[in-house]
Amino acid sequence: MTIPDRIYRSSAGIAGGVLLLAIAAWLGIDAVVAGHGRTPWLALATMILVVPLVVAFTLRPAVHANEERLRIRNPFRVIVVPWGEAAALRSGYSNEVVAKSGTKYQLWAVPVSLRARKRAARQEARSTADRSAEASGRPRRGGFGGFGGTGALGGGGYPRGTAAPEGPARAETDKIMDDLRELLETKGEAESAQGEVTVRWAYEVAGPALAGALLLAILLAVG
Template sequence: MTSSDEQGSVPGGGIKDRVYRSPAGMAGGVLLLALIGWLGGDAIVAGDGRTPWLALATLILLVPLVLAFTLRPAVFADDDRMRVRNPFRVIVLPWGQVASLRSGYSNEVVAESGQKFQLWSLPVSLRARKKAARQQDRVAADQAAEREGRPRRRRGGFLGPGGFGGGLSSQVGPDVAEGPSRAESDKAMDELRNLWEARHKEASAQGEVTVRWAWEIMAPAAVGALLLAILVAVG
C-alpha cells in the first residue's frame, strides 16, 4: 500500500492530502494495459477483414475497464474530508458525515446515513494479516523471554544465523521488531480512523455526502461494448 502527499486533490483549497493506492493493483494495471495494447495493436495493423475493427472495439471496451479497476482507485484524505475514487464512482465524505471505518474481508467507510462504500484502493490481504499476526506473536514471545531472563530464539533460516533452523540467542536486540507488525492496508485504515476521530467534530469538516458517477470511464466502455456487439451481430 502506498501513501503520499498531494496538493489540492480534495476540494478544500490548498491543504495537502494523504493519498492511498494499491501498488499491486497499479503494477498489474500497467502490465495488463501493455499486453492489451500489444495484442490489440498487432491485430489492428496486421489483421484482415473485420479483425482490425473487432480489435479496435475490444480495445475501446477493455482499456477503460482495466484503468477503472487498477490505476484509478485511490483514497484522498485531508483535514476536512475524504474522497473515495472507486472504479465507477467518486464519493466525497466530510469527516462529520462518517459514522465508522470498518475492516473485515474488505475495507469500507460507513456514512451517518447508513450508506456503505468500499475502499477499492485498500484491498484486504488475509495473507498479510496472518504474517503480521505471526510477527506480533514472535515479538511477544521474545519480550516474555527478556522479562524472564531466558534466551530468545534467533531469527534464522536453513543456513542463517545459528546454523540449521536458527538457534538461541541470549540477547534481545533491536531486531525483535523485524517484519511488519500490521498489514499495510490495516495501517492505512488506522491512519484514516485517527484523522476522522481528530477532525469529525470540526466546523470545517461538516457538509453533505456527494456521489458522482465516473462517466469518463463508463461512456467509452459502453461505446466499445456496443460497437463490439454490432460487429458480432452483423457477422
C-alpha cells in the same frame, strides 16, 4: 494554509494494471495492423472496451484524505464524505466507510489482504515470544532457529542492528485504516469538516467502455 491530501493507492493494483495494459496494447495493435477482414475492427472495439475497464479497476482507485473530508475514487464513482458525515470506518473482508445515513462505500484503493494480516500476526507472535523470553531471562531464538541470535537475523526475525517496530505488528492496509480512523476521531466535530456526502458517476470511464461494448456487439451481430 491548505494541507495537502494524504493519498493512498494499491501498488499491486497499479503494477497489475500496467502489465494488463501492455499486453492489451501489444495484442490489440498487432491485430489492428496485421489482421484481415473484420479482425482489425473487432480488435479495435475490444480495446475500446477493455482499456477503460482495466484503468478503472487498477490504476484509477485512490483514497484522498485531509482534515475536512475523505474523497474516494472507485472504479465508476467518486464519493466525497465530510468527516462530520462519517459514522465509522470498518475493516472485514473489505475496507469501507459508513456514512451516518447508513450507506456504505467501499475503499477500492485500500484492499484487505488476509495474507498480510496472517504475516503480521506471525510477526507479532514472534515479537511477543521474544519479549516474554527476555523478561523471564530465557535465551531468545535467533534468525536461523538457534538461540541467542547468532544468525543474520536477530530476535523476532528482524535484521541485526535494526530495532523491531514499536507497537503491535499490523498489515499495511490496516495501518492506513488506523490513520483514517484517527482523522475521523480528531476532525469529525470540526466546523470545516461538515457538509453532505456527494456521489459522482465516472462517465469518462463508463462512456468509452459502453461505446466499445456497443461497437463490439454490432460487429458480432452483423457477422
